[in-house]
Amino acid sequence: MDVWVTAIDPLSPLPSFFELQVCSVISKSALDIAQTYSKKAARAVGRQVTEDEGRLKVWERVGEFLGFGGMAAAEIRSAINNDATISETMYGCTRSSIRLDDTIRVMADVPRRRRIMLAMTEWLIKLVGKMMTGKYVELTGSTTTPTPTLPTLSQIKQITNLTKLFKFLYPYLNFTSESIIFLTHWSYLFGLTLHFTPFLYGTNQVIRRITLNDIRKKKMLKRIPANPSEKFSKAFTVVKKTAAIAAVVFLLSGWIANVREDLRRHRTNNSNNSEVSNAINPPDSVMEGLPGSLRNRLEANKDLCPICSRMRVNPTVCPSGFVFCYRCILMHVREKGTCPIMNSRVGEEELIHLFENS
Template sequence: MEFFNDIVGGENPLKPSLFELIAQEQLRDLLQPALKYVLSVFAQRYPRYLLRIVNRHEEFYALIMLFVERHYLRQHNASFSENFYGLKRRRRPLFETERAKAAVGGIFPEENLRRREVWCSLLLLVGLPYIRAKAQDYFEDLGGGIDSDLIDDAGGRQIRALTEETWRGRWRRLYKKLYPWLNMGFEHWLLIYNVAYLFEKTPYYRPWLSWIGVDLRRLGIDDYRAESLAAQRSSATTPPKSPFDTLRHIFRNSPRFLLDSLKLLLPTTIFFIKFLEWWYSPSSPARSLTLSSSPLGPSIPPPALLRPHPQGLKLDGRKYGKCPICGEGIKNATALPSGYVFCYRCAYEEVEKSGRCPVTLLPARVWQLRKVLV
């Protein structure tokens, strides 16, 4: 996202806009449901290996993001989504020296994140979303957000009887009442900081950034120059002297290479998933090509209509759209198991009285009636 660096706004062109910050947060929030969807699809095929991971998805995702975010914070001074949008975290100085920095150039070593800032950022990037997700799951397990009319009276009385007397039941009822208000207050708190950041009343768009003493900046030309120099130094290492050194070099650098390549793999994977979603959609023009060349052959045609019984109701093929029983236009079209369509009232009365289709005289039941949506 280097094009954001060309946006000059206000006195400091490296200060990101609120829209960039919200965009990187949305990207971070979309990673977990996307990973959960992919795991759920593969778990249907390999339930023995992946079903437990899907059931403990929050813990699995938090563990993965702990390694990913730790790598990006240590190597790039930014989280994964922040680095993807061309942002970085900076230890905020006591006094802003933008003019002096512009005159001297380069990156001040004091701006790099220390061990304390890295672990505090990890706690807020991984721990806080995990706690909020578990709190939401617990609220839903208690029946939060579900209309009481959707639960039958017997089930509701049983739940109230189990949770009315014990201290655990009282805590559950209290949590169920307080959680929506606490969650709403938390969201309003974040909204207030967003508005204050938008009108430049605070340099932090999130309150916890001020607690750990960091703010977010756009990557400047000095940052890209430093990254290119670091890449040149890593590529200019002495060649390995033996195959053992080669394997050790590969195993040492492969995790770092994999984590750094996520910036490229993520948009490629999203494009590939959207392409497959379009390719296999019913309205896709490419679906006709796959059906014509499918090894399973063309699609199966619908079965032929059953012949009328000689003693059954006579049909006139010229009266299309007319009910064979009442002879009028079909109202609330309903199909019988034999495939013939009648008015719902006519079909219901006929099947309830005789227990068979009036045309084919085949057995039919009331619960076998199917409404036809035209």
Template sequence: MLFQVGGQGTRPTFFEMAAAQQLPASLRAALTYSIGVFALRRPLLHRVLDYEDEFFALLMLVLESHSLRTTDASFAESLYGLRRRAVNIRAKKDDVGSNSDNATNHSGLEKRQKVLSVVFLVVLPYLKSKLHSMYNKEREARLQASLWGDESEGFDVSRSFVEEDSQVSTGTLDTNASIRIRVRKRLQKIVGFCYPWLHASSEGLSFAYQLLYLLDATGYYSLALHALGIHVCRATGQELMDTSSRISKIRSRERERLRGPQWLKTLQGALLSCTYTMLDYAQTGLIAAVFFFKMMEWWYQSAEERMSAPTVYPPPPPPPPPKVAKEGIPLPTDRTICPLCSQKRANPSVVTVSGFVFCYACIFKYTTQYKRCPITLMPATVDQIRRLFHDV
């Protein structure tokens, strides 16, 4: 999966880096959706959704640690055939003059850089997610207070501290509980006040680095890579071939470190083999799960739309004509003849209660006098007479 479209050398394109950065968010959305679907039949899985941040952080901790350990790349970067390389800048002096120029040399990642990479890839996104949820709760509380007419709630930290102190001091809770509530509410107020600025600063720096990377003004795609002194490069063919042998050596050393009786070594070896198998197929399995559940989402969404779409029924048949009363005026055989004057209709008009057509002058005079239809004897008034402008 080495996408070299528009790329030159070992430097990845902007689209490769953007795709690698957005993959964890897409993976989280797909896992959350799949667990939510399964939770409809297994309510026990709702507990996993209650701790969604912790569950996904633990999963990414395992995947990122294993990927950085074996391939010197994050989980998403290894999927796109990318590798992380430490940047060593050294100065070279010419033999003739005193001019010097800087040369950039790439080398493998140090253990410190791998640990810090896990921190930037897993720990900081987890903390950001928790801060975002706390901010949303504080925002909802502020909105609810404003809807109920309490305008004193807000993100004014200094004023909120005084208000919370007065409320807690007059309560009936014990000292420890009141301190915990006060600290928690103060923390929520601080997060509600500071998080928008932190989020805006983070997004602004991220946008600036991505724009500079797109314009070839820097080799760092993000602030985290710049702080760690790491460049992301395309893996060469030889590096991709050496990855499997490198993983085999690491696993062989881990098996040699097993200690204890033979049965314990066998059990530990079986557990290691299962773990290795899960890690080997984690990338393929998770990406396949993303596409599978996205396809299922599209399938069920299309089915729901078809089921919820309004059904277009054919128009109902017209009602049968009203019955002619025995004491009423008989209908003429010619449909263009007025039943009242037995002449060709002039200014044809219909009585809405029965639907029969007469001359306007004839039906107006008859209805005014008898208050009924002359054929069906159904009650009618002059307000129920309608002119027809197309004589059928």
């Protein structure tokens, strides 16, 4: 079958631009719906365990990951069986590779192993793109730079520089990616290319309509009885699938165990912070000279940091007797060199950690 026929030709085996655009919209909508509902379900389950907002966000991320993984598994399964996505199958389409036969380019079926690798690669690219987008939204919506527990000066500088570099490069990378996709779509619309997406162009694939010959091939394959070697091959395939599923379950269980360990450490850190913080109270004479709002907050809850007015993280005591978050007091001392409450001179070497994460 000669494929030197563009999608705008009514006799072309290639579907129209609008059909493929509808397929793309259906796939994106299905993925968004799956992630949204799995995220809500995970949050509902998490509320039965905890009310802490930080832990609920962890539950939401787990649910979002499971929703993405479920859709990826369904699409990969469809690619293995039908050599097309679920939405493309609904529109009676399949994917074929293009090979050169003498001087004519013809369509050929994609081998099963290659279909699996291509489907997994396509969804891996989608996963990386979503992770980068989510990270960019998180960084642009936050006023603070994420830092590790008990950071050193070099770590803070490295993370700050990497964050600035990522925030600077991401808009250009995203614009380049969207521009390439846009140009590829318009080239397909006007018959300048046979590939609907850059991924199909890079893997030398086209989306075409299912023909009567394809249906006959499937029926013939179902009618042909399997010989012993094929039975052995199928049994070996089942064993490989079982091993792959077991590996995924093992990795997922390990990941869940790591999440639970992080939650346990978070609870332990909070309890230890409260015990240590309750043992040291600010001097009464100093408390009387503080502004009324700050004094009331500290008297109501001695676990609060006087700078950020939140629960202290890695409590650090200042020579004035007040206890702050390590990051809050460190940044203040580096910037001004004084105690934020007493205005007395303080050096970094005078700060004392009361608790350190293991």
